[in-house]
Amino acid sequence: MYIYLRSALARLNQAQSFEAGADALLDALQGGFERAHPGRDAALHQSAVHLRTDQSYVSLVTRNASPSTTPTCEGARSAELWNWTRRFGRSFIVDTRLHRLRLTDDTTEGGWLDLGGESSPLPLTASVVRFLEQEATHLLVIPLCTSQSALAGMITLEFCAPTYTGEFFPPQAGIEALESYVELLAHALLHLPVKVPGPTETLRDDPLLPVVGRAMAPRVNLLKAFAHHDECLLIAGPTGCGKSRIARWCHSQSRHGDGPFEVLDLLTVPEAMQMAHLVGWRRGAFSGATSHVDGAVTRARGGTLFIDEIDKLSLETQAGLLHLLEERSFQVLGESGGRRQAEVRFIVGTNADLQHEVSEGRFREDLYYRINVLPVELPPLAERSDEIAAWAAFMLRRCANDAGAGAWSFTPEALRTLEAQRWPGNLRELDNVVRRAFIIARSRPEPEGAHTIPPGVVERALSLGGRPERTSISAPLEQAARAFIHLALRARERGMPAGGLDLDLSEAFSAYIIEQAVAWTDDKAEAFCLLGCANLVEHKNHHRRYRRAQEAVAALLRAESDILQEPPR
Numbered sequence: 001m002y003i004y005l006r007s008a009l010a011r012l013n014q015a016q017s018f019e020a021g022a023d024a025l026l027d028a029l030q031g032g033f034e035r036a037h038p039g040r041d042a043a044l045h046q047s048a049v050h051l052r053t054d055q056s057y058v059s060l061v062t063r064n065a066s067p068s069t070t071p072t073c074e075g076a077r078s079a080e081l082w083n084w085t086r087r088f089g090r091s092f093i094v095d096t097r098l099h100r101l102r103l104t105d106d107t108t109e110g111g112w113l114d115l116g117g118e119s120s121p122l123p124l125t126a127s128v129v130r131f132l133e134q135e136a137t138h139l140l141v142i143p144l145c146t147s148q149s150a151l152a153g154m155i156t157l158e159f160c161a162p163t164y165t166g167e168f169f170p171p172q173a174g175i176e177a178l179e180s181y182v183e184l185l186a187h188a189l190l191h192l193p194v195k196v197p198g199p200t201e202t203l204r205d206d207p208l209l210p211v212v213g214r215a216m217a218p219r220v221n222l223l224k225a226f227a228h229h230d231e232c233l234l235i236a237g238p239t240g241c242g243k244s245r246i247a248r249w250c251h252s253q254s255r256h257g258d259g260p261f262e263v264l265d266l267l268t269v270p271e272a273m274q275m276a277h278l279v280g281w282r283r284g285a286f287s288g289a290t291s292h293v294d295g296a297v298t299r300a301r302g303g304t305l306f307i308d309e310i311d312k313l314s315l316e317t318q319a320g321l322l323h324l325l326e327e328r329s330f331q332v333l334g335e336s337g338g339r340r341q342a343e344v345r346f347i348v349g350t351n352a353d354l355q356h357e358v359s360e361g362r363f364r365e366d367l368y369y370r371i372n373v374l375p376v377e378l379p380p381l382a383e384r385s386d387e388i389a390a391w392a393a394f395m396l397r398r399c400a401n402d403a404g405a406g407a408w409s410f411t412p413e414a415l416r417t418l419e420a421q422r423w424p425g426n427l428r429e430l431d432n433v434v435r436r437a438f439i440i441a442r443s444r445p446e447p448e449g450a451h452t453i454p455p456g457v458v459e460r461a462l463s464l465g466g467r468p469e470r471t472s473i474s475a476p477l478e479q480a481a482r483a484f485i486h487l488a489l490r491a492r493e494r495g496m497p498a499g500g501l502d503l504d505l506s507e508a509f510s511a512y513i514i515e516q517a518v519a520w521t522d523d524k525a526e527a528f529c530l531l532g533c534a535n536l537v538e539h540k541n542h543h544r545r546y547r548r549a550q551e552a553v554a555a556l557l558r559a560e561s562d563i564l565q566e567p568p569r
């Protein structure tokens with residue numbers, strides 16, 4: 001058997017990436033197993049190396065016994081496996097037919113733990129049952145630990161051995177051999193870097209994911225694999241880092257890509273109405289329910305439902321969503337008759353630390369494990385600095401296209417200025433600054449055809465504060481009012497003609513709100529509804545109002561620029 005170990009060690013020494021090393025490890029495990037079980041009564045059906053942090057995947061390498069097996073991350077289908085690995089910190093086997101689990105170092109007679117049942121610490125949820133009802137009859141999970149014994153992931157080995165149902169399988173000696181392979185190879189494996197493509201890759205053809213830098217590349221590889229699955233995908237990451245776009249991208253890559261992509265943003269739904277918005281209601285279901293309304297699950301039928309800000313879910317709706325995810329069915333409020341099937345793939349997004357929410361009792365632990373099946377954490381833009389220039393160029397091109405303004409670009413120094421910023425508001429903030437820089441640049445007298453943005457304009461766009469803050473409004477308003485008056489005084493001192501900056505221009509404030517709301521929601525109609533102007537949307541007048549808002553912002557920037565450039569008398 002050591003022949004497999006030796007060859008794996010040689011390959012690990014040559015490997016350039018974690019993925020190549022994990023491949024060598026899986027080969028060794030497969031070789032070792034087949035050598036011990038040459039018969040036809042048992043086969044290694046699927047194996048996988050999961051590299052994880054507590055909260056999300058870092059990399060996943062899978063191997064299927066036959067090409068007909070569903071490819072990629074079958075072993076990742078159950079968040080419970082990771083939960084149990086963290087809980088026991090040791091290897092265990094699961095007898096999937098008899099629904100029981102045993103620690104591999106427990107050789108006592110009654111060492112099996114029943115899954116489910118009243119006294120069981122391991123609940124037998126519907127998702128566990130679905131998982132257990134797969135082809136595999138036995139499952140061996142071996143923790144992947146660093147040399148300091150810190151848990152860094154797990155190895156899952158799914159066996160098809162029906163004649164061994166009810167027995168400890170693989171036999172103890174076989175398990176010990178496999179465990180020792182993992183132990184011997186883990187150290188070298190965990191030192192290897194996760195695979196990334198060389199320089200920042202720009203996917204020009206895909207507006208949902210136009211830029212993938214070094215930190216994002218492994219995540220995108222994972223998301224590509226996860227996109228084909230029907231299990232819930234959890235996308236975590238700080239505000240504005242692109243979670244909704246990535247969710248949409250995953251939808252476009254999935255087999256439901258032609259179906260609808262529906263978003264339920266819990267920030268915009270009152271707590272008492274969350275369940276209603278999820279499942280819909282019939283007329284008379286509650287006071288105020290004057291007509292039948294489809295819920296998000298129905299609207300997303302045959303496609304994907306993205307539930308954003310999942311941490312905002314009330315405890316009551318958390319129970320409802322758990323049931324929906326477990327049973328894949330739901331009851332429309334006020335509808336008599338049976339439950340409806342939920343034919344939809346769920347993706348959820350959050351910028352909260354859900355584990356912390358669980359520990360504070362604000363988020364149900366069982367729901368956390370149910371949605372945490374395929375978790376991916378997106379890094380903030382500060383950790384993706386190799387992407388900033390490509391994003392800025394992409395966003396500027398989009399701005400210029402929308403305005404029919406031809407080809408625009410940043411000078412290399414301007415890009416360096418952008419790269420030097422911290423971007424606490426992430427891509428959203430960068431987008432705001434790019435839009436602002438474009439407006440300022442267009443309002444400047446420029447030589448014909450010179451559509452470039454210099455660093456000075458970027459500095460101005462930055463100083464005009466594109467930094468979204470969800471704090472009080474009165475303090476910045478007061479500051480803006482003072483700045484406005486200060487500028488007016490300055491214009492008067494310089495004897496500038498009235499009209500350069502008069503009170504009408506203060507209308508630019510509402511224009512700014514409109515502009516920001518459109519940038520924030522990335523949807524004109526939604527932005528106007530958010531600002532209480534649904535009537536404009538209804539009569540399709542919001543496009544004109546948005547153009548006027550853009551002109552008002554540009555006029556204010558022009559007036560401000562003129563006053564600041566006028567020398568004192």
Ligand SMILES: Nc1ncnc2c1ncn2[C@@H]1O[C@H](COP(=O)(O)OP(=O)(O)OP(=O)(O)O)[C@@H](O)[C@H]1O
Binds near residue numbers: 209238241245
């Ligand atoms: N693919 C993209 N193309 C253009 N702009 C993008 C793209 N991805 C992100 N952005 C910019 O970043 C903003 C935020 O993106 P998105 O809404 O996907 O982030 P988020 O992480 O879901 O934010 P939040 O946590 O606040 O919901 C967008 O409004 C847009 O300005």
